[in-house]
């Protein structure tokens with residue numbers, strides 16, 4: 001039996017899920033998934049800078065940057081954003097501008113600037129506008145980006161500027177003890193950031209998200225449907241619909257002799273759990289209706 005790797009399996013499973021449920025999937029979402037999947041399929045080994053940009057463009061085109069349209073899409077966007085930050089940290093190290101002696105001499109200070117990006121951790125704003133010597137250990141821990149979601153920058157400043165503005169030059173100690181701002185993850189620190197780490201995390205996150213997509217897309221509308229029911233009969237119909245839907249989904253992810261793998265089994269187990277839950281729900285409402293009939 002030929003084995004296809006889990007990544008391809010997940011993509012195919014997600015596609016089959018979505019194509020089996022046109023009524024529950026908005027066109028917009030379906031198109032986006034196809035495109036994300038195309039990107040994933042073409043880049044199974046490593047994600048290049050171009051790939052990251054492509055994912056960014058897809059999310060931006062969907063307007064996710066300003067208005068995430070749901071839990072799953074928000075997660076896709078967050079996942080992308082996280083890796084975009086790591087990738088920028090790696091690029092920062094590659095450029096190595098801060099290590100160049102002539103630049104350090106010309107600009108002995110750097111001013112921290114936070115633009116409060118959408119996923120920016122709140123602590124970053126506390127550093128906005130502060131000035132540090134270029135050799136202060138502060139930059140060992142807070143050279144932006146220094147955490148998931150960080151879109152901060154640092155502006156090189158000349159000695160004459162610092163004098164003219166009569167700035168208070170701050171230190172790492174001040175940041176730790178007075179502002180109470182701690183370090184970010186080690187992988188962002190200068191010299192520790194790597195494009196390979198960013199790539200690995202993006203691959204893992206997107207695989208997880210692709211695996212969860214069908215569940216998220218189906219689960220919410222079914223739950224809403226049930227919530228909207230006013231009578232036992234309506235609840236009965238909604239429960240039957242849910243059981244039929246999850247049964248169809250389970251059929252669509254049954255191994256067909258070509259696909260295999262741990263992720264496929266995890267996915268099927270999750271669908272089975274959903275189906276069990278809805279079977280119980282259906283049995284419960286059927287019992288109640290039978291009871292009502294006897295009471296009359």
Ligand SMILES: [Zn+2]
Nearest residue numbers: 124150151152
């Ligand atoms: Zn930041």
